Amino acid sequence: MAQTRSELQAQAQELQATLAELNDRRTIERAKALLMQRQKLSEQDAYNRLRKAAMDRGIKLVDISWKLICAVDDIPRLGARRVARPVGMDIAIFRNDQDQVFALLDRCPHKGGPLSQGIVFGTSVACPLHNWTIGLHTGSAQAPDVGCTQPFQVKVVGGVVYLLAAELADLALEHLLPIAGPALRRATSP
Numbered sequence: 001m002a003q004t005r006s007e008l009q010a011q012a013q014e015l016q017a018t019l020a021e022l023n024d025r026r027t028i029e030r031a032k033a034l035l036m037q038r039q040k041l042s043e044q045d046a047y048n049r050l051r052k053a054a055m056d057r058g059i060k061l062v063d064i065s066w067k068l069i070c071a072v073d074d075i076p077r078l079g080a081r082r083v084a085r086p087v088g089m090d091i092a093i094f095r096n097d098q099d100q101v102f103a104l105l106d107r108c109p110h111k112g113g114p115l116s117q118g119i120v121f122g123t124s125v126a127c128p129l130h131n132w133t134i135g136l137h138t139g140s141a142q143a144p145d146v147g148c149t150q151p152f153q154v155k156v157v158g159g160v161v162y163l164l165a166a167e168l169a170d171l172a173l174e175h176l177l178p179i180a181g182p183a184l185r186r187a188t189s190p
Ligand code: FES
Pocket: 108, 109, 110, 111, 112, 113, 127, 128, 129, 130, 131, 132
């Protein structure tokens, strides 16, 4: 029996919703992991397979490529190192005493202190300026303080740290690098 116009429209809307849901970094990562596990594909081949399937349906997949940053051992334990970006503030990559790695914008939500110079304990960092405690998973300040700095996704494989290339390029670009010294004097002098 032929479908009515409204049935076809409902199906199209449902399909669109499913595709929108699929085109999400975490979903793509899960689909890629399944392909790698079940079909014994390399990570790149699995991603290429997904991308081709999406292109065949007229969809451009979000970018889920990871950028190699450094070895875990290049980050001081209970400390951090900074990753510079062409645009926007640096990202601070932290390592705790369990060798877990986290990444946050290097900017305290209080008054912009450099979190990369703070002290790491557990899954938090204490800001070096006024000692707020910032959660390394979420970037949120611990109560009673209120505020949040941007967290970034991190992947560690075989002792090597990766960040999502798209997040490096796109996230939290509204915070500009601080200007200090002569540049600041020039900018503020009459
Ligand atoms: S700037 Fe971080 S606690 Fe004030």
